[in-house]
Amino acid sequence: MHDLKYIRENPEAFDAALKRRGAAAVSASLLALDEKRRAVQTEMQASQARRNEASKAIGAAMGKGDTATAEALKAEVASLKDSMPQMEEQERALASELDGLLAALPNLPSDEAPDGADETENVEQLRWGQQRNFDFEPKDHADLGPALGLDFETGVAISGARFTFMRGQMARLNRAIGQFMLDHHTVQRGYTECATPYLVKQESLFGTGQLPKFAEDNFQTTDGRWLIPTAEVSLTNSVREQILDDAALPIRMTALTPCFRSEAGAAGRDTKGLIRQHQFEKVELVSIVRPEDSVAEHERMVESAEGILQALELPYRKMLLCTGDMGASARKTYDLEVWLPGQGLYREISSCSNCGDWQARRMNTRYRPADSKGTAFVHTLNGSGLAVGRTLVAILENYQQADGSVSIPSALLPYMGGITRLEPMA
Template sequence: MHDLKYIRENPESFDAALARRGAEPVAATIIELDATKRAVQTQLQEAQARRNDASKAIGAAMGKGESDKAEALKAEVAALKTKMPEMEEQERDITAKLNALLAGLPNLPFDDVPEGADENDNVEIGRWGEPRIFDFEAKDHADIGPALGLDFETGVKISGSRFTFMRGGMARLNRALGQFMLDQQTAVHGYSECATPYLVRDEAVFGTGQLPKFAEDLFQTTDGRWLIPTAEVSLTNSVSGEILEDAALPIRLTALTPCFRSEAGAAGKDTKGLIRQHQFEKVELVSITRPEDSAAEHERMTGAAESILQALKLPYRKLLLCTGDMGFGARKTYDLEVWLPGQGLYREISSCSNCGDFQARRMNARFRPEGEKQTQFVHTLNGSGLAVGRTLVAVIENYQQADGSVIIPEILRPYMGGIEKLEPAA
């Protein structure tokens, strides 16, 4: 959500920032709707005041025997009672139009976000690790996985496309990855572990920006709740409607949850393997900060995500997303892309975004700076630390052996009961 005061005072800058996101200029329309709303509110307040004054004057007129005046006042009050509901309805209609317009606009990018139309214009800002050189032809995880317990056929049989059933050591490796990530983010990086609801109300998905524009990307239950597409929704909304104390910031939260996505816009993409599923697990990172601290927190969060890849010794690259590839609620985003030798390319495994006060305004999440009476909106950040399924893919492909087995990364072996290798079924 956007600051109306900023739009009124900086209409050209607002439209210029929207243009960088590929959106049409709307500042003039917003200002006009806001002015009309304010005018109607003023008229309504004046009508309420006049109704109250006239009602009091009726008694005084009757006490003085001024019956004609009293009747005239009664007629005026009756007219105002008829007119005021119409004015209230007008105010509601204008407010709804204004809010709908604002709710559909993406966040404004920071000045250092590069211009661009799509992923081809993202800027690579660093790499870590050297891709392994194989003395055999590296295979895709979808080809290696079935013999190790990655059961695509049963997943499809039970639930349809984009679902997977895991068995034995593969299921344990998936669990080990999630537990390792969660332990690292809590013990090393200071995030507080949370167990959150997987079903949320409209207000929650509106607060983090999935509604109203991206409803088709979500799954909704018959009672109107939404399955979370990421724990960002439940973690970030834990401060919705709150006024936080300055000393409580920053708040750093993490959770390992299933995530549910309809992938409505991904028909025909990544239909093979684990890359794009309707249900997957992810360790989510969320930070709630003071405005002046959010840029540094963004770097810190991205570093926390990178540390998982480094601990697993998985080569990756870091990208600064361009204006055309950022998420709806982001002001700046770093993507981490892990090297997948079976595909011969880097694929996204984490996305870390600074949303500024965009989500906070939608959620009405504020804090009171120390020594001040006025409150301010917090800044919110979110990131993957990491997507478990895609990390599993990366481990399978990077640690594969010529005989179809997969070496377990050393850091994960304590989580695997000392198992050093997944062997293909005979």
């Protein structure tokens, strides 16, 4: 959501920022609609003031015995009373139209976000780790995994395409990854572990920006609730419609949850393996901070996600996303892409975004600065720390052995109950 005051004062800058995201210039139409709404509001206020004035004058006229004036004033008051509901309805309609237009607009990109049309114009920031030299041809996880308990066929039989069933040692490894991530973020990085609902109201998806524009990417239940596409929704909305104390900030939260996505725009993409599923697990990171702290918090969040990859000794690269590849809610986004030797490429495993006050305005979440009597919108940030399934893929492909087994990274051994490698099942 955007600040109308900013648009009124900076229409050209607003349009220029939208243009960087490939969106059309809309300030003129927004401001024209806003002007009509404000004109109706002014007319309503004037009518109400005149109604109050005329009502008082009726008593004065009656006191003087001026019946004709009193009757004329009564007629005027009645006319004003009749016209008020129409003006109120007109004001509501204009406000609703204006809010709808604002709600459909993406966030304005940070000056640091590079211009670009798509992922090919993202900018690499760094690479970490050494890619392993195999003395055999490394396999894709989709070919390696079935013998180790990654059962694609049963998942499809139960639920259809883009679902997977895990057995035994594979399920244990999947659980270990999530538990390790939570421990890392809570113990070493100071995030508070949360257990959140997996079903949310429509207002919650609106607050973080999935609605109304991206409804087809999500699953809705028959009673009007929505399955979360990420714990970002439930974690961020935990402060919706609140005025937070300055001393409470920053708020850092993490949660391990299943995530549900329709993948409406992914027909024909990544149909093999675990990369793109309708249901998957992810450890999410969310921060609620003062505006002046959000830039530093963004870097801190990325470091938290990088810490997982480094502890697991998985080679990765850090990418700064261009304006054409960022999510609608983001001002600036870093992606972490892990090296997958079986596929011979880097794949996204984490996306960390600074959303500025865009989500806070949609959720009406403010804080009271210690040095001010007023309130201000907080800034919100979110990131993957990490996607569990994609981390599982990265471990399978990077730690695979020539005999089809997979070594367990040392950081995960305390969570594996004595299992040190995944062995092909009989």
